[in-house]
Amino acid sequence: MIKVIGLGPGSSSHQTPEAKDALLWADVIVGYKTYIDLITPDLLQDKEILSTGMKREIDRCEAAINEALKGRKTVIVSSGDPGIYGMAGLVLELVHNRGLDNRLDVEIVPGIPALCAAAALLGAPLMHDFAVISLSDLLTPWELIKKRLLAALRADFVIVIYNPRSKKRVSQFHEVMELVIDKRGKDTPVGVVKNASRPGETVSATVAERVDETDIDMLTILVIGSSSTKITGNRMVTPRGYMEKYRS
């Protein structure tokens, strides 16, 4: 059996009992080293750790499946929630493609997603309908990403941006911020959260024209406000509408 678990954004105070029980249950723990490092050492005692670098996702998942086929209790770790840009999908695809659907149980154990941790630090920007978009064009054509961004801007969704900018990929984020300013205005509230609940955490509630692009990296989460999102003090809030309805 394989359990694909979410460790939450960073701090062990965000790790659920279900995720911890899965780690205790495991014979083998498979994951990218940075995620393994989020686990407190006592949970790793007497476990075999299979860890590879980034961009070896298929290798890691294949290794996990092979361990599970030997009868070993296998856990694959993701940060955040394994179901949001995490490892859950790839594991299920590989199991299915190898014809193992009926031979190998796969359980997905949810975790606190980075978007919830970022929203909590900013205040309450996700009180109303929102869209979640990754700017990574490694696996998705940039034209499709831009189409989704434009649709979300036009329909007045709050927008959560994952993977906004890497060392090599900088022009796309610049283009995104230009579109935000063009379609929603330079005063659009933007929340910027880096390293949520990890060392080096920074939180900023600002407006579109003041976002410092050079400060944005792959692990930054951005929240772009809708037309009703407000910044009050250092908080970003999208009203759900109670006040307008019941206090007007």
Add this chain to the structure above:
Amino acid sequence: MIKVIGLGPGSSSHQTPEAKDALLWADVIVGYKTYIDLITPDLLQDKEILSTGMKREIDRCEAAINEALKGRKTVIVSSGDPGIYGMAGLVLELVHNRGLDNRLDVEIVPGIPALCAAAALLGAPLMHDFAVISLSDLLTPWELIKKRLLAALRADFVIVIYNPRSKKRVSQFHEVMELVIDKRGKDTPVGVVKNASRPGETVSATVAERVDETDIDMLTILVIGSSSTKITGNRMVTPRGYMEKYRS
């Protein structure tokens, strides 16, 4: 001080240490009765519980603020994540409107959102960009909800639907399913999850034309697949694109 905490979708195995610590810390716990009932009784010992029925959100939050102003440690509970259609926003709005931003600390403690619990039970439908839409038209004009739904359908987002259908509000959900079938086809994968990680949990991965509308209620979460979402066996998966890129 007020902590607005998320209890996760239901089971205590999804409640984070941070949320439990907040409950232990509290003098007063404020919340809708159904959510208070998600807390194990030992965490409620010696606490004052302020519980009111649904649709009294402002009263509950005002009561919590008044308790905190007396110097009592106050916790407001939401199910799921308090930052996604939860209580976080209303608390921050009320605190701000009463001019208490500098007098009253408000901390938002994230929880596993219902959308992650539903996705985990379905497989991995949220591996790619997704939009989250509530169909409740109590606080949002139906025309805006429909505009967002159409934009998300056209831009090929996976779509998570909250509050799809109540006893009184049935025509809107019917209209949504007609739009899904019209824009994406009758074979569009649809995941239907009721009572995720609570008693009475049901999970179904089906297609748009087979969704039984009479079986959908306010607490059902629906996940409408994008053009790349597949149903394999009883699992719903939206590929992230690794296989297409590295195994073609």
